[in-house]
Amino acid sequence: MYYLIRPDRTFQWLDFPRSTIELAQENGIDLGSIEWDPAERQFDEVTLRLALRYGIACSKGVAVGGVELVPRDRLVQLLRLNPAPSVMPHEDLMEQLVPGWRESGRELDRRVAESLERTIDEAKAEYEAAMAVAPDPALVEHWRALGGAVPDPL
Template structure:
């Protein structure tokens, strides 16, 4: 899957294989001619531009880049939000703990240990995801992409 960012603050997607980007780089094809659809998931435009400037290729409509590069950058926040939602759900269900403990002794301690294990595991995943995101965002801006983007009226964020 590919993404396209445009100077008009839009992010689009195409289900074309990622290899199409490499082919266009070699042959000079215009990926702006592909069918592009608005993304179904919301993406932070500034983040998409930062990724695109480092990993994308210019086309007639903006910058095209591989979707997984943006997904890698967004993953730490997504995992953090899911952990927070899980913790909130645990807190909401805690009112039943005394009843469950009476029915199944050890319920509370088991739940506490399970929550700690899940939190530790998710925090490790967040740290790994952050390393991946940093790798994507710490890549240098591609000069030809930056200059093409500016010529189109795009802002370097």
């Protein structure tokens, strides 16, 4: 999947594999000449920053593979998670039938929270590594030439 970010801050998308995009580039086809579909994805500057590092210039904006956006998307999704402590029906009865049942549930909640914290730390490291790559000066200049605003910091 590829996204096209346009200078008016709209997104479009294509469900094409990387190999098709590479073939189009090898044959001199402007990705802006392809019919793109409207995307549900909303503009955000982090996505633009990634596109200016990993994208492809075309006449309508900057195309970027969905795989290059995974570090941002994964981190955002993980940060939205807020695991609530387990609340089980009939806790009192279960504790009577299986002494230690409540404590077992609290221990499970603790392990889930620790696991999520580790996963978020991994996602942050992946995101930071993706953003550590310098923006492509040619892409930045292309974006500006199309009238696109460049985020600060880039």
